[in-house]
Amino acid sequence: xxxxxxxxxxxxxxxxxxxxxxxPDPAELYAALxxxxxxxxMLIAQPKGSGFHVVDSFSKSVQLGSGLERTGxxxxxxxxxxxQALRICQQKLKRxxxxxxxxxxxxxxxxAKNARDFIRQVRRETGMMLEVIQPxxxxxxxVISCAPLVSTKTxxxxxxxxxxxxxxxxxxxxxxxxxxxxxxxxxxxxxxxHPPESPFPAAKVVDWISVPLGVATLxxxxxxxxxxxxxxxxxxxFFEENLIDFxxxxxxxxxxxxxxxxxSGTVTTVAASHLGLKRYDRTKVDGLRMTSxxxxxxxxxxxxxxxxxxxxxxxxxxxxxxxxxxxxxILQALLRCWPTDRLSVADRGLREGLLYAxxxxxxxxxxxxx
Numbered sequence: 630x631x632x633x634x635x636x637x638x639x640x641x642x643x644x645x646x647x648x649x650x651x652x653p654d655p656a657e658l659y660a661a662l663x664x665x666x667x668x669x670x671m672l673i674a675q676p677k678g679s680g681f682h683v684v685d686s687f688s689k690s691v692q693l694g695s696g697l698e699r700t701g702x703x704x705x706x707x708x709x710x711x712x713q714a715l716r717i718c719q720q721k722l723k724r725x726x727x728x729x730x731x732x733x734x735x736x737x738x739x740x741a742k743n744a745r746d747f748i749r750q751v752r753r754e755t756g757m758m759l760e761v762i763q764p765x766x767x768x769x770x771x772v773i774s775c776a777p778l779v780s781t782k783t784x785x786x787x788x789x790x791x792x793x794x795x796x797x798x799x800x801x802x803x804x805x806x807x808x809x810x811x812x813x814x815x816x817x818x819x820x821x822x823h824p825p826e827s828p829f830p831a832a833k834v835v836d837w838i839s840v841p842l843g844v845a846t847l848x849x850x851x852x853x854x855x856x857x858x859x860x861x862x863x864x865x866x867f868f869e870e871n872l873i874d875f876x877x878x879x880x881x882x883x884x885x886x887x888x889x890x891x892x893s894g895t896v897t898t899v900a901a902s903h904l905g906l907k908r909y910d911r912t913k914v915d916g917l918r919m920t921s922x923x924x925x926x927x928x929x930x931x932x933x934x935x936x937x938x939x940x941x942x943x944x945x946x947x948x949x950x951x952x953x954x955x956x957x958x959i960l961q962a963l964l965r966c967w968p969t970d971r972l973s974v975a976d977r978g979l980r981e982g983l984l985y986a987x988x989x990x991x992x993x994x995x996x997x998x999x
Contacts, residue, residue: 653684655726657993661983662718664734664759666694666793666845667952668894669714672980673725676993680777681984685721689714690948694737694794698849703741711747712754719755729991731983733762736794736843764839768797769818770982775890775975776815778916781808784886786815787967790978791893791959792843793952796868798963799837800877804886806830819986838875842868844895848955857954858932864958872966889967892975894949895956900974902927902944909944915976921964924972928957 653675662671670688674681691711696704722730738744738761748759762770771790779786784804790797799822806814807830814832822834842850847864854860900914903923931939931953939950964972988994 658727660727660730661980662732663979666737671718676988679995702743715755734759768799772799773819774977774982776812779812783888787889789891793845794843796840800835802833819989836877840871844952844956865962868959869962890973892978897976899927911976917974921970
C-alpha cells in the first residue's frame with residue numbers, strides 16, 4: 630500500500646528565484662575607447678542622473694609606442710598586440726549592440742610615421758575606425774572627466790593628465806563662478822576651451838600645454854642611465870624644463886583656493902601604495918587628497934625598493950613597474966612648481982571625458998545644461 634501524503638505537505642511554496650537583471654537598452658548605451666601610447670582602455674556605459682553607470686569595460690597594457698622614441702614608427706609586434714586587444718573591444722561593442730561611440734587614439738598615433746597604415750589595418754581586421762584626436766581635445770576631455778572632484782572652494786584649478794606619450798596641463802580660473810556652479814561650469818568645457826557666449830557662469834581656461842613627454846617616452850629618453858636614483862632625478866628636472874612655456878600667474882602664487890587634480894595610472898598607483906592596499910580599490914582611491922609629504926614618502930620607498938623590489942610589489946605590478954618611476958618624476962616636478970601641498974587623485978580620464986561629452990551633447994544627463 631502506497632504511503633499516504635502527510636497533511637499539510639506542500640504548504641510551503643517553492644523557493645522563488647530572483648529574476649535576472651534586466652539587460653540595458655542598447656539605445657541608451659555609449660562607448661568610449663582610449664588607445665594611448667601604453668594602454669588600450671574602453672568603457673561602455675548608460676546615462677544615470679548627472680553621471681553614468683558602467684555596463685562593461687576593458688583595460689590592457691599594449692605598449693603601442695614601444696620603440697617609437699627610437700625609430701619614429703610603430704613596431705609590428707606593438708601593432709599586433711594592439712589589434713588583438715581591439716578585437717576584444719570590438720566583440721564587447723557587438724555583444725552590447727552599442728551604436729553611440731567614440732574610439733580615439735592619442736600621442737603615439739599623432740607622432741608615428743606609419744600611423745595611417747596602422748589605422749587602416751585596425752579597420753580592416755576589426756571594423757573599428759580609430760580617430761586621432763589633437764592635444765587640445767585630449768586635455769579638454771581629461772578636464773571634464775575630473776569636474777565632479779573639483780571643490781566648490783577652488784578659485785584656481787590645475788588639471789594634470791599624465792599619459793604614456795604626453796602630459797596635458799590645463800589651468801582654469803573659477804573665481805568669477807558662484808561656488809555651487811564651479812563643477813558644472815567645468816563640465817561645459819566639453820564644447821571647447823573658449824566656448825561661445827553663454828548665459829551660464831563660465832570657467833576661464835587661462836593656459837594649457839601638451840608636453841610630449843609621458844611615462845613611456847620619458848623613460849625611453851633616459852633608458853641609458855644605469856643608476857636608478859640618478860635616472861629618476863634627471864627625468865624629473867628634464868620634465869620641469871619642458872614646462873618653461875607654461876607659467877600662468879607665475880608672479881602671484883596663492884596657496885589658498887588652489888587645487889591640483891591628477892589623473893593617470895601613476896597617480897592612482899601612488900595613492901594605492903600610500904593607502905597600503907593589497908588589492909586595488911577604486912572607491913578608496915578616486916577623490917583621495919594626498920599631501921606632498923605623503924607623495925614624497927611613497928616615491929622614496931619606490932627608490933629604496935629598486936627595480937626588482939618594485940617588480941615584486943603587488944601595488945605596482947609587473948606591467949607598471951617599468952613606468953612608475955618616470956611617472957613619479959613627472960609628479961614630483963609638478964609639486965615643485967606650484968603652490969600647493971595637496972593633490973586630488975582622479976581614477977578617471979579620457980574615457981570618462983568622452984562619455985560625459987557624448988552624453989552632454991545629447992542632453993541625456995540630469996542637472997544640466999552642460
